Amino acid sequence: MPVAITLTVNGETLTRLVEPRETLADFLRRDLELTGTHTGCEMGVCGACLVMLDGLPAHACLMFAVQADGARVETVEGLTENAALADLQRAFHERNALQCGFCTPGMLIAAQGLLARKAMPSREEIRDALSGNYCRCTGYEAIIDAIETVAQGRAAGEAALRFAEEPA
Amino acid sequence: MNRPLNALDRPNSYIGRSVSRPNAKRLLAGRGRYVTDLVLPRMLHAAFLRSPYAHARIVAIDVDAARAMPGVRLVATGVHLAKLCKPWTGTLDHFKGMTSVPQLPLPLEEVLWAGQAVVAVVADSRAEAEDAVEAIVIEFEELPAVVDIDLARTPGADRAAADLENNLCFHSRLDTGGVDTIFADAAHVVEEEFHFGRHTAVTLEPRAIVADYDRSEGRLTVHHATQTPYQFQDLYSRHYGIPEARVRVIAPDIGGSFGMKLHVYHEDMAVVGLSMLTGRPVKFVADRIESFVSDIHARDHRVRARMALDDAGAILAMDIEDVTAIGPFSTYPRTSAVEGNQVIRLTGAPYRLRNYRAELSVVFQNKVQTSQYRAVGHPIACAVTERLVDMAAAKVGLDPAVIRERNLIPDDAYPCESPTGFRFEALSHQQCLARLKTMMGYERLRDEQAALRARGIHRGIGIASFVEISNPSPAFYGIGGARISAQDGAIVKVTPSGEVRCLISVTEQGQGTETIIGQIVADQLGIPRERVQVVTGDTGVTPHGGATWACRGAGIGGETALQAARRLRANILALAATILQAKPEALTLQDGIVVDAVTGVERVSLAEIARIAYFRSDTLPPDASAQLSVAHHYAPQGYPFAFTNGIQGCHVELDAETGFVKILKHWVVEDCGRIINPLLVEEQIRGGVVQGLGAAFFEECLYNESGQLTNGSLADYLVPMACEMPDIEIGHVETPTADTTLGAKGCGEAGTAAASAAALNAVNDALAPFGTSIARIPMTPARLLKALGRI
Numbered sequence: 041m042p043v044a045i046t047l048t049v050n051g052e053t054l055t056r057l058v059e060p061r062e063t064l065a066d067f068l069r070r071d072l073e074l075t076g077t078h079t080g081c082e083m084g085v086c087g088a089c090l091v092m093l094d095g096l097p098a099h100a101c102l103m104f105a106v107q108a109d110g111a112r113v114e115t116v117e118g119l120t121e122n123a124a125l126a127d128l129q130r131a132f133h134e135r136n137a138l139q140c141g142f143c144t145p146g147m148l149i150a151a152q153g154l155l156a157r158k159a160m161p162s163r164e165e166i167r168d169a170l171s172g173n174y175c176r177c178t179g180y181e182a183i184i185d186a187i188e189t190v191a192q193g194r195a196a197g198e199a200a201l202r203f204a205e206e207p208a
Numbered sequence: 209m210n211r212p213l214n215a216l217d218r219p220n221s222y223i224g225r226s227v228s229r230p231n232a233k234r235l236l237a238g239r240g241r242y243v244t245d246l247v248l249p250r251m252l253h254a255a256f257l258r259s260p261y262a263h264a265r266i267v268a269i270d271v272d273a274a275r276a277m278p279g280v281r282l283v284a285t286g287v288h289l290a291k292l293c294k295p296w297t298g299t300l301d302h303f304k305g306m307t308s309v310p311q312l313p314l315p316l317e318e319v320l321w322a323g324q325a326v327v328a329v330v331a332d333s334r335a336e337a338e339d340a341v342e343a344i345v346i347e348f349e350e351l352p353a354v355v356d357i358d359l360a361r362t363p364g365a366d367r368a369a370a371d372l373e374n375n376l377c378f379h380s381r382l383d384t385g386g387v388d389t390i391f392a393d394a395a396h397v398v399e400e401e402f403h404f405g406r407h408t409a410v411t412l413e414p415r416a417i418v419a420d421y422d423r424s425e426g427r428l429t430v431h432h433a434t435q436t437p438y439q440f441q442d443l444y445s446r447h448y449g450i451p452e453a454r455v456r457v458i459a460p461d462i463g464g465s466f467g468m469k470l471h472v473y474h475e476d477m478a479v480v481g482l483s484m485l486t487g488r489p490v491k492f493v494a495d496r497i498e499s500f501v502s503d504i505h506a507r508d509h510r511v512r513a514r515m516a517l518d519d520a521g522a523i524l525a526m527d528i529e530d531v532t533a534i535g536p537f538s539t540y541p542r543t544s545a546v547e548g549n550q551v552i553r554l555t556g557a558p559y560r561l562r563n564y565r566a567e568l569s570v571v572f573q574n575k576v577q578t579s580q581y582r583a584v585g586h587p588i589a590c591a592v593t594e595r596l597v598d599m600a601a602a603k604v605g606l607d608p609a610v611i612r613e614r615n616l617i618p619d620d621a622y623p624c625e626s627p628t629g630f631r632f633e634a635l636s637h638q639q640c641l642a643r644l645k646t647m648m649g650y651e652r653l654r655d656e657q658a659a660l661r662a663r664g665i666h667r668g669i670g671i672a673s674f675v676e677i678s679n680p681s682p683a684f685y686g687i688g689g690a691r692i693s694a695q696d697g698a699i700v701k702v703t704p705s706g707e708v709r710c711l712i713s714v715t716e717q718g719q720g721t722e723t724i725i726g727q728i729v730a731d732q733l734g735i736p737r738e739r740v741q742v743v744t745g746d747t748g749v750t751p752h753g754g755a756t757w758a759c760r761g762a763g764i765g766g767e768t769a770l771q772a773a774r775r776l777r778a779n780i781l782a783l784a785a786t787i788l789q790a791k792p793e794a795l796t797l798q799d800g801i802v803v804d805a806v807t808g809v810e811r812v813s814l815a816e817i818a819r820i821a822y823f824r825s826d827t828l829p830p831d832a833s834a835q836l837s838v839a840h841h842y843a844p845q846g847y848p849f850a851f852t853n854g855i856q857g858c859h860v861e862l863d864a865e866t867g868f869v870k871i872l873k874h875w876v877v878e879d880c881g882r883i884i885n886p887l888l889v890e891e892q893i894r895g896g897v898v899q900g901l902g903a904a905f906f907e908e909c910l911y912n913e914s915g916q917l918t919n920g921s922l923a924d925y926l927v928p929m930a931c932e933m934p935d936i937e938i939g940h941v942e943t944p945t946a947d948t949t950l951g952a953k954g955c956g957e958a959g960t961a962a963a964s965a966a967a968l969n970a971v972n973d974a975l976a977p978f979g980t981s982i983a984r985i986p987m988t989p990a991r992l993l994k995a996l997g998r999i
Binding site for chain 2: 059061062073074075076078079081082083085086088117120129132133134136138139141142143144145164166167168171173174175176177179180181183203
């Protein structure tokens, strides 16, 4: 039997009926059409489904939508619109730290979580922090470079401008 | 500021420039459009019941309970789909004597591997389809599973499929003659038995397909996460009897492919039939567990190899036997024999040996099918050759770099031919080796290694030269009867606003195809890159072509775009000359404006030319021809393949107590001809290296003796992680091919081709003081501890 849940997704409070067995990832993708959250393994290994749950990275594939009742969820779409990821997105773009892009939303959220915990991580610490995010295309180095660049930029107080509207 | 101007200094000179990818922005914003994301009106979802046995006979199928489950719209078995779909057989005519059993979307009587789809359920949601799968009852009679490559080849052995005469799919021999005598007389002989594990692509986005058959028009649209939409248009048309013009295959954003998504899969073929049976769109996305038991696997070779040398360390001959296991049938339409064929033809390729013998046996077994995956055959040929070269160096008493300097084909020896018949136009092995030594600080690393060994720290240095096949001609598939194009097509047109659209047959999976095509078109036309839009991956829109595989996107697709853009430029300048009452040769295009070729004075903008052509043709003379769209095709000519080359270096530290290996650093020097975008080339190489290092240390599909995959999940199968991978330094040598104006060759597989070989040599170098060695990848801690005698 569907269950009613109320939660805040990307700043909008909404109430929906969900099947108890529906994961948060499927709820976001199917019910809310927030397809930027990806599912690569559905067992919490690959990191493609990471979202911000009450401000911290969480695997949307490892929890049920009903467990997010009352929570504040932010997906890559919302974090793009409020420009929270803008400097990371720009650095990823300039450094070509993505190829197919399927892991990218999860990578961005993992990076955001890391930089919130530690402002100036070493390359080794960045590599360690990304161990739960598989990327099959890049070989990781460009991603490490991009995150390192952003850490330095944020430390220098560079403002994150909006990313999506800049010309390619 | 007084340096001379170079080619990159003129306006719109984009070839050779690192520019970012316009299409990456929407991926970064979470606005990718993957097949996985697609929802169509009235769309249904398919799920499959899969065989629990590696080999079994289907005795009875009971689907009554499943049909009655909520939301279920169709339950289909092999019988239903066999009425619609003609069977396929994965053989090519130029592989003489090759055999394989015909395949249908779902089996009729026999299942051939654990995980094979047997029954399809189509329901309103995936969850409901999976619920109904649980309610299906199948009675199987288990049959003996063929799993061992030697037992499979014994007379009277159990067969992997009932309709096979024996388990040999394909056999081939190459022999330049006199090899036994050379080995008998050689001053030095080294030999080894190598084992290469099975691994698989693990694209982050699994296989995904939405088939949408419209009965009213007899029209099929398939949204398919594939590299090769044209190949699938042809296959869906022929196997389902739908006229080609009524089949449209659309490949939108693809979440990784690496060769895996260009093969025919039973579920994908089934989904087309399921849409025809329901008259509604049907979607199937493999979950990760399904991916492991249905995506192609790769490699799985045992190679016995030896090398003969003279007393000075010159390689005289090689002699190899490759036995490779491919699953119960050969993959369609590219077969499962190309990998082994490339192993025996690429072995020894960087070296000047003239005497060579090879034997290839491609063997059926009851496991997942294997077929082409990134760097087809290359890693095997490279690892076998390069490890033997290192063993030879040790035996002769030469440094590994020195023996390569003596034996690699000299850079002034081209054109030349390998003993296996490959023709090399121009390679740069010696220059690459010299460059690699400088980048690595090779002598310093050797000194450091010696010093650290004295302190009980065991580091290893490995190097591996390679050649890579790119820009394949019809010699690859066309001559074998496969309808897989070696040519590409482009339509380049000026829009009414004076912008440019290029519709091209090469496809994008994130490597940057659209970006480099845009660079080439903008460069050749003389317009800003921002004003070129590139469209790929839709058979209803883009011209027919080979698409993207075997490192052909830049070399063949790029040349297609270049030639098309030059034709369009000539048309633009001819029209401009008419408008300006000038001579076309006195004009040129720069930044989207027609200018005087000598003075650079602006004459008329491309936007104005387009306005006149599209809206005021009345102002043109009657004989003026405003051809602002050009369709152009290009097929590779000259050499059958454009070979690239390079060399890799790997530096590791072995913990002899635990068997763990830390990869400290990896280097690549790559010669892919003309580089269009250095940023993208380097990232292709890095990604390729990491897939090669995955094979070397982590990735393996493990089977038990009954043919069950025992580690088919991402928790059990090890994909290289960021924390395990090193920084990878890349150097370039540029030897453009003279077969094309552009001069580009491929680069996408080079990283994978030699990374595992360099790693194998590095680990063996670290093992050397212990008097032991390893010849099996992946080199897991357990295997290394076994080699060290610790377990």
